[in-house]
Each structure stands twice: as structure tokens, then as C-alpha cells.
Amino acid sequence: MRLAWLKLLLCCCLLGAVLAGAGELPEGKEQAGDILLVGVERKGHTGADARGLVWEVLRLVFEPAGFQVHTSTVPYTRAVGLVARGDADAWVGAYPEETTGALFPQWHYAAEVIGALGLASSPIPRLEDLGNFRLAWIRGYAFDKYLPQLHRYQEIQRYNGALAMLRVGHADYLIAARAELESVLAWAETPDAYRITDLTLLPLYPGFADTPRGRELAALYDRRMAELVRSGELRPIFARWQQPYPFD
Incomplete structure (x- = not known):
């Protein structure tokens, strides 16, 4: 009788160990x-x-x-x-x-290169003087946390119309990862009218x-x-x- 109880107790302990580990993420190939x-x-x-x-x-x-x-x-x-x-x-x-x-x-x-897309006729921006310009970026990117002393910026919902925004002077530069800026620039009828300047690298x-x-x-x-x-x-x-x- 005692042996039967010991077997039952052992089974309960093993079951408890399995259940306790069920929520843990495996280190192996399970x-x-x-x-x-x-x-x-x-x-x-x-x-x-x-x-x-x-x-x-x-x-x-x-x-x-x-x-x-x-x-x-x-x-x-x-x-x-x-x-x-x-x-x-x-x-x-x-x-x-x-x-x-x-x-x-x-x-x-x-890590990705963060750049500024603007008109080719605009001054070449530098990281330390970005705060002197009117900037725009996609809502949610929060570049004001990572780039120094930004004062004038707006968040936009999508890149549609970004080139027109630069062209009519509603913003001086569009800030984004270089890969995204290159995609935006691909929509331009006259790409030579714009310029991408690399600013910094962010992880x-x-x-x-x-x-x-x-x-x-x-x-x-x-x-x-x-x-x-x-x-x-x-x-x-x-x-x-x-x-x-x-x-x-």
C-alpha cells in the first residue's frame, strides 16, 4: 500500500514539473x-x-x-x-x-542610415543644424527623440504628396531611413530636382x-x-x- 502511495506521489510531482515548465520558452529545438x-x-x-x-x-x-x-x-x-x-x-x-x-x-x-530629402536647390543639411529647418516625417517615428534640437516639425500619415509638400515649400526636408527616401524619390518625375543627405546611423x-x-x-x-x-x-x-x- 505504501509503495502505491509513493508511486502516486511521484507521478504527481512529475506532472507538476511538466505543467510548471509548460509556459517557458525552450532553448532547444522543441x-x-x-x-x-x-x-x-x-x-x-x-x-x-x-x-x-x-x-x-x-x-x-x-x-x-x-x-x-x-x-x-x-x-x-x-x-x-x-x-x-x-x-x-x-x-x-x-x-x-x-x-x-x-x-x-x-x-x-x-542599423540604418537616417537621411533628409529636400530640394536640390536647398542648403545641404547637417545633423547639428536641423533645428533651423521645417521638417516632416511619418507619424510614429518620433525622430525628435533621437535627432538634436528639433523645434519645427510635422507628422504626416503617408508618403503620398511628400514631394509636392517639399516642392511648394510646406516643409524643407523629409526625414526617414535612406531606403524609404529612395522609394519616395523614385516617384519623382524629375529626380534631379531633389537630393538625399545622410545624417546619422540609428540602431x-x-x-x-x-x-x-x-x-x-x-x-x-x-x-x-x-x-x-x-x-x-x-x-x-x-x-x-x-x-x-x-x-x-
């Missing part, structure tokens, strides 16, 4: 489930076809830990909202601590929901990024996409 990453479509970075540098890096982060990575490209403010509502696990392309109520890891996954992070799952995903992300940088596995990915390696 199937952990799906993860949805969202972000603005950028050719060569976050493609709508799930190809690009960023998607490839993040698949290497999460898939060896047992996750199936799914991606979706949406406007930036919608990406942030999807994570805030719990409809996505993380958005990409975030600058450090740009949004309250979200969780940002310690490791960035890339890029995923933004996770500040929830138990989000905290576990962020911790896993930091652990895996440290491993990948240490092993050098990320370097050939950046070389293949012809992007500068941001961890030297």
Missing part, C-alpha cells in the same frame, strides 16, 4: 508555436514576400528555438497597434525606447508587447542575438544582402 512579426515593407529588408535581411536575421533568432516565424507588412502605426492589442508578437524597425508601454530588448538587429530593435509572453520572447531574442554575434553566423547574412555589418 516546437514552441508560432510567432508573428510585423513591419513596414522595405525592399531587401522586410519584404512582403517574407524575404529580406531583417526577416532572415529574425528567423535565425527564433526558429532554432522551435518557433515558426510568420511575417506581415503593414504601415508603421498599425504595426505598433497590432502588438499593443496582442494581435502580433513584435514589430520591427523600432528605434530605442521610442514607444511607451512596449518592451525593447538590449540587442539591436541592424533598430524589435518592439515586444510588455506581457509575460513578450518578456519571454525578448529574453530569448537577447540570448540568441548574443550567441549569433559571438559565433559570427550573422555576418554572411549581411554580406549576402549587401548591408553593413552593425556589430563590429
Whole structure:
């Protein structure tokens, strides 16, 4: 009788250990489930076809830990909202601590050139004197947190009409990642009438929901990024996409 009770007690202990570990994210190759990453479509970075540098890096982060990575490209403010509502696990392309109520890891996954698009006839802007000009950027990017002494700026909903805004003098420069500015400039009938000036380099992070799952995903992300940088596995990915390696 005592042996039967001991067996029952042992089974209960084992079951409790299994249940206690069920909510933890695995470090091995066990199937952990799906993860949805969202972000603005950028050719060569976050493609709508799930190809690009960023998607490839993040698949290497999460898939060896047992996750199936799914991606979706949406406007930036919608990406942030999807994570805030719990409809996505993380958005990409975030600058450090740009949004309250979200969780940002310690490791960035890339860095991007921030530039200014203006008329070719305008003065060449410098980072230190941007505050002297009227600026515009996409709503949600919050460049006033990262670029010095910005006083006159407006947030716009989309890039449609951005070139006309510059042309008629409603703003002096459009601020964005160089890749986005090049896409805007591609719409111009006379591209030579405009100029892109590189200003600075900003690290890029995923933004996770500040929830138990989000905290576990962020911790896993930091652990895996440290491993990948240490092993050098990320370097050939950046070389293949012809992007500068941001961890030297």
C-alpha cells in the first residue's frame, strides 16, 4: 500500500514539473508555436514576400528555438497597434525606447542610415543644424527623440504628396531611413530636382508587447542575438544582402 502511495506521489510531482515548465520558452529545438512579426515593407529588408535581411536575421533568432516565424507588412502605426492589442508578437524597425508601454530588448538587429530629402536647390543639411529647418516625417517615428534640437516639425500619415509638400515649400526636408527616401524619390518625375543627405546611423530593435509572453520572447531574442554575434553566423547574412555589418 505504501509503495502505491509513493508511486502516486511521484507521478504527481512529475506532472507538476511538466505543467510548471509548460509556459517557458525552450532553448532547444522543441516546437514552441508560432510567432508573428510585423513591419513596414522595405525592399531587401522586410519584404512582403517574407524575404529580406531583417526577416532572415529574425528567423535565425527564433526558429532554432522551435518557433515558426510568420511575417506581415503593414504601415508603421498599425504595426505598433497590432502588438499593443496582442494581435502580433513584435514589430520591427523600432528605434530605442521610442514607444511607451512596449518592451525593447538590449540587442539591436541592424542599423540604418537616417537621411533628409529636400530640394536640390536647398542648403545641404547637417545633423547639428536641423533645428533651423521645417521638417516632416511619418507619424510614429518620433525622430525628435533621437535627432538634436528639433523645434519645427510635422507628422504626416503617408508618403503620398511628400514631394509636392517639399516642392511648394510646406516643409524643407523629409526625414526617414535612406531606403524609404529612395522609394519616395523614385516617384519623382524629375529626380534631379531633389537630393538625399545622410545624417546619422540609428540602431533598430524589435518592439515586444510588455506581457509575460513578450518578456519571454525578448529574453530569448537577447540570448540568441548574443550567441549569433559571438559565433559570427550573422555576418554572411549581411554580406549576402549587401548591408553593413552593425556589430563590429
